[in-house]
Amino acid sequence: MEIVQLTIDNKKVVVEKGTTILEAAKSIGVDIPTLCYMKLHDTNFENKPGGCRVCVVEVEGRRNLAPSCKSTCEEGMKINTHSVRVVNARRTVMELILSDHPFECLVCAKSGDCELQSLAQNLGIREVKYQGEKNKYKSDESPAIIREMEKCIMCRRCETACNDVQTVGVLSAINRGFESVVAPAFEMDLDHSTCTFCGQCVAVCPTGALTERDSSSKVMDAIVDPNKTVIVNTAPAVRAALGEEFGMDAGTLVTGKMVSALRKLGFDHVFDTDFAADLTIMEEGTELLGRLGKHLAGDKDVKLPILTSCCPGWVNFFEHQFPDMLDIPSTAKSPQQMFGAIAKTYFADQLEKKREDVVVVSVMPCLAKKYECSRDEFKVDGDPDVNLSISTRELAQMIRNANLNFEALEDDDFDQPMGESTGAAVIFGTTGGVIEAAVRTAYEVHTKKTLERLDFEELRGMEGIRSATIDFDGLPINIGIAHGLGNARKLLEDIKAGKSEFHAIEIMACPGGCIGGGGQPYHHGDVEILKKRQRAIYEEDKGKILRKSHENPFIQKLYKEFLGEPCGEKSHELLHTHYYDKKKKIEI
Amino acid sequence: MADIKLPAAKVEELKEVCKKFNNEPGELINVLHAAQELFGYLPAEVQEVVANEMNVSVAHVYGVVTFYSFFSMIPKGEHPISICMGTACYVRGAEKVLDEFKRHLDVKVGETTEDGKFSISCLRCVGACGLAPVVTVGEKVYGRIAPEDVKGILAEYM
Numbered sequence: 163m164e165i166v167q168l169t170i171d172n173k174k175v176v177v178e179k180g181t182t183i184l185e186a187a188k189s190i191g192v193d194i195p196t197l198c199y200m201k202l203h204d205t206n207f208e209n210k211p212g213g214c215r216v217c218v219v220e221v222e223g224r225r226n227l228a229p230s231c232k233s234t235c236e237e238g239m240k241i242n243t244h245s246v247r248v249v250n251a252r253r254t255v256m257e258l259i260l261s262d263h264p265f266e267c268l269v270c271a272k273s274g275d276c277e278l279q280s281l282a283q284n285l286g287i288r289e290v291k292y293q294g295e296k297n298k299y300k301s302d303e304s305p306a307i308i309r310e311m312e313k314c315i316m317c318r319r320c321e322t323a324c325n326d327v328q329t330v331g332v333l334s335a336i337n338r339g340f341e342s343v344v345a346p347a348f349e350m351d352l353d354h355s356t357c358t359f360c361g362q363c364v365a366v367c368p369t370g371a372l373t374e375r376d377s378s379s380k381v382m383d384a385i386v387d388p389n390k391t392v393i394v395n396t397a398p399a400v401r402a403a404l405g406e407e408f409g410m411d412a413g414t415l416v417t418g419k420m421v422s423a424l425r426k427l428g429f430d431h432v433f434d435t436d437f438a439a440d441l442t443i444m445e446e447g448t449e450l451l452g453r454l455g456k457h458l459a460g461d462k463d464v465k466l467p468i469l470t471s472c473c474p475g476w477v478n479f480f481e482h483q484f485p486d487m488l489d490i491p492s493t494a495k496s497p498q499q500m501f502g503a504i505a506k507t508y509f510a511d512q513l514e515k516k517r518e519d520v521v522v523v524s525v526m527p528c529l530a531k532k533y534e535c536s537r538d539e540f541k542v543d544g545d546p547d548v549n550l551s552i553s554t555r556e557l558a559q560m561i562r563n564a565n566l567n568f569e570a571l572e573d574d575d576f577d578q579p580m581g582e583s584t585g586a587a588v589i590f591g592t593t594g595g596v597i598e599a600a601v602r603t604a605y606e607v608h609t610k611k612t613l614e615r616l617d618f619e620e621l622r623g624m625e626g627i628r629s630a631t632i633d634f635d636g637l638p639i640n641i642g643i644a645h646g647l648g649n650a651r652k653l654l655e656d657i658k659a660g661k662s663e664f665h666a667i668e669i670m671a672c673p674g675g676c677i678g679g680g681g682q683p684y685h686h687g688d689v690e691i692l693k694k695r696q697r698a699i700y701e702e703d704k705g706k707i708l709r710k711s712h713e714n715p716f717i718q719k720l721y722k723e724f725l726g727e728p729c730g731e732k733s734h735e736l737l738h739t740h741y742y743d744k745k746k747k748i749e750i
Numbered sequence: 751m752a753d754i755k756l757p758a759a760k761v762e763e764l765k766e767v768c769k770k771f772n773n774e775p776g777e778l779i780n781v782l783h784a785a786q787e788l789f790g791y792l793p794a795e796v797q798e799v800v801a802n803e804m805n806v807s808v809a810h811v812y813g814v815v816t817f818y819s820f821f822s823m824i825p826k827g828e829h830p831i832s833i834c835m836g837t838a839c840y841v842r843g844a845e846k847v848l849d850e851f852k853r854h855l856d857v858k859v860g861e862t863t864e865d866g867k868f869s870i871s872c873l874r875c876v877g878a879c880g881l882a883p884v885v886t887v888g889e890k891v892y893g894r895i896a897p898e899d900v901k902g903i904l905a906e907y908m
């Protein structure tokens with residue numbers, strides 16, 4: 163390893179050759195402001211266009227200031243990160259950016275969490291001397307994402323997320339000069355593009371240019387409607403992140419406070435999506451064993467590997483990109499949709515309510531779920547199984563609207579029957595968790611033996627693609643895991659080429675899985691936040707008495723009273739779905 | 751998106767063009783040039799075929815098409831009008847001539863009139879500097895044009 167020595171703000175620092183000035187400074191606790199730059203360590207997200215020049219520093223003996231995010235350290239450099247010249251340059255850059263930016267902070271969805279805003283504050287910008295012509299663009303509202311390109315600063319992080327990490331390729335810089343902006347092809351709406359609504363572009367956008375479609379006021383309308391019974395359910399990853407919105411440390415589990423807050427907000431029944439996650443395992447696990455059994459018996463029509471289907475971002479991806487492989491994913495609905503289907507039948511019956519009078523709201527770390535619940539196949543006579551899907555951030559906003567002191571709330575418990583869940587369901591929130599949960603149940607069903615060891619460390623972690631072989635009492639099961647759609651694509655290409663050795667593959671669209679979902683509190687490029695959320699999820703699993711989905715007593719009851727058998731007739735009707743070829747055909 | 755269907759033979763030709771450049775993403779600009787020559791302009795469908803063949807995203811192709819002003823997504827008019835903006839023509843008042851065309855036809859450079867009759871584009875020196883300012887309509891060349899001549903030229907094609 164070659165080493166270089168330099169000084170930054172009069173401090174000596176030794177780094178590996180090739181290290182950027184920005185990283186070297188960080189290693190000795192010197193923060194340099196950045197705007198376009200973003201790197202998510204341990205994932206393949208790196209955006210380094212070097213365009214904004216907010217990160218400039220002064221290098222002694224050089225005439226020009228250097229952008230620290232792009233410039234590498236050289237032997238003997240003497241760097242000043244906050245000389246008067248540097249600060250003035252940063253201010254000029256900011257003023258130029260702001261000269262083509264709407265001054266809408268007071269009413270902007272990103273206010274308080276906007277990197278442009280906080281940078282302007284840090285630099286003490288109090289007026290913008292350059293007043294240029296301001297750009298106008300048509301705004302784009304899909305069921306999940308809103309694009310307001312007036313607020314775009316052309317950092318191009320969204321392009322990196324969509325093209326390099328997700329390999330969806332919906333976004334590109336278009337036009338030139340003053341007119342340039344990031345947009346889908348032909349400036350069509352995201353809705354008409356191959357967008358998966360994973361929301362990873364929203365997760366990295368520093369400004370309010372990309373945000374989610376906010377449904378929280380519709381939720382409040384339903385709550386105050388005396389004719390509606392409003393049921394809420396919360397996904398596993400939400401409890402591991404919601405606290406961050408109220409200044410708590412990343413990785414603080416706030417399950418009890420969250421339930422408390424939901425009850426205070428006025429929901430009639432506070433349930434857990436985890437209940438439906440346990441149900442998903444019953445269905446998906448049974449399907450896996452069924453397909454495996456037939457395949458091993460030599461049935462050539464039964465294809466392996468089976469792919470998980472609980473992530474709607476991933477479902478959109480394969481419908482658009484791999485329409486010739488629609489028979490490989492499990493047909494099991496996502497937990498959100500299973501929850502809705504059961505809530506509007508089984509539970510509505512218990513309440514003696516008509517389905518139209520029951521409103522199902524889900525709180526998700528995810529923006530793709532907003533799209534998912536709007537899909538036609540998840541409606542009965544136009545009435546959606548899940549009426550409204552809001553993000554972790556929107557729930558936080560509702561809690562702030564009601565002026566609840568979140569940190570001071572007492573812990574509370576979910577209602578029954580759809581609030582009971584096992585540890586297996588909790589880990590759905592992280593990459594590797596769904597398949598681990600499936601293994602816990604499939605192993606016991608297949609071998610009829612009790613699983614001794616519940617923690618499958620070999621399935622956990624943050625690496626983009628992982629694999630492990632699990633011994634099903636003499637039958638080796640090869641398992642693959644991918645998170646981030648670019649990684650998923652690699653595994654799919656292998657399957658297509660007939661090179662895949664896997665029996666089952668878990669795929670989640672977002673880096674880290676749902677803990678890194680597009681609806682979570684913004685991580686601002688700090689991957690440690692994702693890791694802390696992941697740890698919190700495994701911790702909650704460990705603390706549960708029941709950790710295998712098939713042991714959930716309310717799930718057992720549901721099958722006995724209502725569904726019959728996993729993958730049985732009723733299950734097929736309510737809990738399974740089919741996929742569509744969404745590849746755009748070019749007409750000739 | 752425009753509702754245009756491409757003739758199959760032309761699409762095959764387009765695919766050949768891509769192949770000629772080894773479907774190499776680095777050759778995208780050259781491929782688009784050739785495609786524009788083939789179709790006269792670059793409608794959405796053409797960009798989609800190119801993206802497919804070259805294995806890049808349509809968004810990227812569109813990004814390139816909108817970045818360079820010589821690419822156009824609008825079909826040329828029945829009588830494409832080109833105004834030379836080379837140095838010689840420019841100093842002799844080509845811009846005023848251009849303005850006059852724009853005013854009469856009520857379109858911008860790169861656009862086509864609603865009836866599809868005329869389109870306006872600008873060229874670099876066409877090698878007839880002695881005749882500056884130079885205007886071409888289709889194949890026909892007009893030299894030493896003044897703004898007052900514009901009306902008469904258009905009348906020839908009405």
Ligand code: SF4
Nearest residue numbers: 324357358360361363
């Ligand atoms: S939501 Fe995902 S697929 Fe859609 S534009 Fe954003 S990053 Fe791309």
Ligand code: SF4
Nearest residue numbers: 314315317318320367
């Ligand atoms: S939309 Fe957001 S992430 Fe994308 S370039 Fe603009 S400011 Fe950056």
Ligand code: SF4
Nearest residue numbers: 473475528672676679
């Ligand atoms: S990984 Fe989770 S948060 Fe991301 S799109 Fe899939 S379901 Fe949504």
Ligand code: FES
Nearest residue numbers: 197212214215231
């Ligand atoms: S952060 Fe370094 S140039 Fe933008």
Ligand code: FES
Nearest residue numbers: 834836839875878
């Ligand atoms: S500049 Fe117009 S013909 Fe040469």
